[in-house]
Amino acid sequence: MIKKSLFAAVFFVFAAIFLYAQTQDTYALSLYNSEKYKQTISQCKAELEKNPNNLDIYTILCWSLLKNGQYREAEYWATEALKISQYDHRIIEILAEAKYFLGNNDAALAFFQQYISLVRMNASRIGDAYYYMGEIYIRKAMFNHADISLSVAVRFSPRNDNWLTRLGYAREMAKNYREAALAYTKALEINPTHQDAARGKERISKYIY
Known part of the structure; x- marks a missing residue:
């Protein structure tokens, strides 16, 4: 009985954490879709302090940085995200765009080609x-x-x-x-x-x- 109760408690804790993360992802995405890019950037950075491995938040953050014309910062955060998952096609495409707007043509071309090969x-x-x-x-x-x-x-x-x-x-x-x-x-x-x-x-x- 104790083991079952302990299992149930652990399950509900993890479920609560998962639901919280999903809620924050949805909120950040809703801000992005509302074109509130500065707010989205702040929200995503705050979430990454709590969960630094959340690739969905990295993606929304980088999308917002691109939309806001902050290409150097988008490049930085996308590079950080690739350290977590080097084949995430969303991050690779973001990094390609950032490098394109920064005038780094050869690197941008390589990342666009990699993106195309992955999707x-x-x-x-x-x-x-x-x-x-x-x-x-x-x-x-x-x-x-x-x-x-x-x-x-x-x-x-x-x-x-x-x-x-x-x-x-x-x-x-x-x-x-x-x-x-x-x-x-x-x-x-x-x-x-x-x-x-x-x-x-x-x-x-x-x-x-």
Whole structure:
């Protein structure tokens, strides 16, 4: 009887701890979804002091830091999270974005590639990963590579006029003018006021016969 009572007591303690952690995760996520990023950051840091191994809280914290433009801090916390789980795809994608915005192109590219290797093709950030890879290739003047990455990205978000415009630009820089025209035209069909797409289409018009 004593053993059963002790087991029950231990069970309820662990259940209470689990429910508390779940409640805090949900609260932090609700703050994030409400776009209260500074509050989310404070809440997550407070929770990590109590439970420094909570990867869900690390993830929400880093998402908020990215949204708040605090890329260096997002890089720091994501790096700390990887010490707990080096193959958590959420943290790897966050670290890739942080390094992208910090201009660390090669490291960002490597992390985006790792993220893609870890997730299924219906993962929530897969399109974004290919988009950022395309932008990195544009930065590196590897325009055919950029074309490939951005072409994949727009398959996941076919009505994203900004991504289509960047695809058009990559093709334009690769002197693939007819394909560039297709991308610019599609972007303008979605958003007729997109100035970059309009200027791009005008620039390449002299090369298309």
